Amino acid sequence: MTKFSRAFTLIELLVVIAIIAILAAIxxxxxxxxxxxxxxxxxxxxxxxxxxxxxxxxxxxxDRFPDRRDLKQSLPGGWKPWSTWPASDPRGGWAMITLHPYTHNDDIWSCDSIRGSAVGSVVQVKQTLRDESTSPASRYWLWRFDQITDPVPLDNFWGKTPDQTVSDLQEAKNPQAGNPQGEAEVELAVDPYFPGTIPSVDASLKGKAVHTGGRNRLFEDGHAKWLRDIRTKA
Structure with a gap:
């Protein structure tokens, strides 16, 4: 007795393709x-x-933070305060060099989400250690190390102890830093982000961040966490 294998009909094939497309979309x-x-x-x-x-x-x-304002001035491009929000330069190339004996890994200064992205290549974010295209680069911001003026303003940490940074921020009454009660409330490093609510931010950067909808933050006591920010695109 001859056995015949049953083939799929066109309708059945179309149904299977439709199901696969729906699953893929989900x-x-x-x-x-x-x-x-x-x-x-x-x-x-x-x-x-x-x-x-x-x-x-x-x-x-x-127990004192580094004071490497010399590096902020000598790295490629030098100290480059922005002409738009804010009038400072929080790029962290100086820290990448200073802390290298403790990290031994340049890759940790750029997360995977920012490499090759539009945000990762803008002048306010990327800071190379050398002029060569293959140079390692830092793409984190350290807001409390953003000025090179002398004397150091209250909200900059150059050469200070952690205790002094807390008391100085309290005295400075910087609305961006708030009124920290300890090292666990003092931000040390952060993902780059460009709030959509700041008028002076370039239109091409408004609302952009490394991670959609917020940013990662490192605090003085060493803990790091995610902060949702409605000023960045969700």
């Missing part, structure tokens, strides 16, 4: 979100390593 955004969440977690790990390197430096330097 799952692809989920996969994209999972991938971005993994990158955000990796970025938090970078910041924690940077926090550990600061702690090791403080231990070796009589």
């Amino acid at each position: 799952l692809f955004p989920v996969f994209a979100q999972a991938k971005e969440a993994a990158k955000k977690t990796a970025c938090l790990s970078n910041l924690r390593q940077i926090g550990t390197s600061f702690a090791l430096y403080l231990n070796d330097a009589d």
Whole structure:
């Protein structure tokens, strides 16, 4: 007796293709979100390593933050305060060099989400250590090390102890820093972000950030966490 295998009909094939398309439409955004969440977690790990390197430096330097305003001036492009928001230069190339004996890894100064992105290449974010195209680069911001004036303003940390940074921020009454009650409330490093609510921010950068909808932050006590920010695109 001859056996015949039953083939799919055209209708059945179209139904299967439609089901696959629907599943793909549902799952692809989920996969994209999972991938971005993994990158955000990796970025938090970078910041924690940077926090550990600061702690090791403080231990070796009589509990004082580095004062490397000379590096801020001598790195490629020099100290470059922005002509738009804000009138400062929080780029962290100086820290990348100063803390290298404790990190031994230049890759932690740029998270995977920013490499190759529009935000990662703008002059307010990327700071190379040399003029060569292959030079390592820092893409984190350190707002409390953004000026090179002398004497150092209250909200800059050059050469200060952690206790002094807290008391100085309290005295400075900087609305961006708030009124910290301890090192756990003092931001040390952060993902780059360009609030959409600031009029002076370039239109091409408004609302853009490394991670959509917020940013990762490192604090003086070494802990790092995610902060949702409605001023950046969700």
